[in-house]
Amino acid sequence: MTHDRTQLLDDLRRACAGRHTLLVGAAIGTGLAARAAARGGADFLLALAAGRFRTMGASSIATMLALRDSNAFVADFACSEIVDATTIPVFFGACAWGLAEEEFSPFMERLRGWGFAGVVNFPTVSHVDGRFREALERTGLGFAREVRLLEAARAGGQATVSYFRRREGAPPPPRAGGDTCGLTGAGRRG
Numbered sequence: 001m002t003h004d005r006t007q008l009l010d011d012l013r014r015a016c017a018g019r020h021t022l023l024v025g026a027a028i029g030t031g032l033a034a035r036a037a038a039r040g041g042a043d044f045l046l047a048l049a050a051g052r053f054r055t056m057g058a059s060s061i062a063t064m065l066a067l068r069d070s071n072a073f074v075a076d077f078a079c080s081e082i083v084d085a086t087t088i089p090v091f092f093g094a095c096a097w098g099l100a101e102e103e104f105s106p107f108m109e110r111l112r113g114w115g116f117a118g119v120v121n122f123p124t125v126s127h128v129d130g131r132f133r134e135a136l137e138r139t140g141l142g143f144a145r146e147v148r149l150l151e152a153a154r155a156g157g158q159a160t161v162s163y164f165r166r167r168e169g170a171p172p173p174p175r176a177g178g179d180t181c182g183l184t185g186a187g188r189r190g
Contacts (some may be wrong), residue, residue: 003117004091024087025161027051031081038086045086047095048079048122064127079114089117091161096121096149097141104152118159121146126164
């Protein structure tokens with residue numbers, strides 16, 4: 001299923017204006033969870049490596065580690081179990097560090113071809129702070145790289161979710177490259 005970015009965003013705006021004031025995006029890692037989230041009223045799904053790792057018994061904090069090639073991992077389970085399992089839009093959890101910047105646009109074309117409605121920057125450096133975060137930013141692996149990934153997705157016609165952890169650290173949505181933003185609970189680190 002292919003998704004028109006403009007139509008998808010209009011549909012999400014209508015959902016937000018009609019049923020509730022917030023959109024509900026369910027972070028999932030299995031087809032079973034995707035179907036349950038759709039039945040439960042989720043507006044969209046986020047196919048994330050973290051969702052799959054959690055079902056495999058990994059703690060939330062462990063899902064932020066480079067345990068494997070995140071983009072290949074998500075593509076494998078999401079294409080086989082999630083994209084065709086539900087009619088609600090599925091956003092691909094794209095790792096900006098796993099691609100050279102010149103690969104961003106071709107990768108977005110592949111995601112569209114696989115049926116993803118959009119892209120979310122996940123895993124994200126938003127979960128990292130202190131000296132390690134400073135080092136990531138300094139070496140070009142920080143949030144600005146994730147913004148460029150989201151910008152490539154938007155340029156390729158996909159909807160985007162800009163994922164961040166602290167409201168005060170988030171750039172305004174157009175600067176963040178996201179059509180919508182997802183703020184995660186900063187205290188959930190188990």
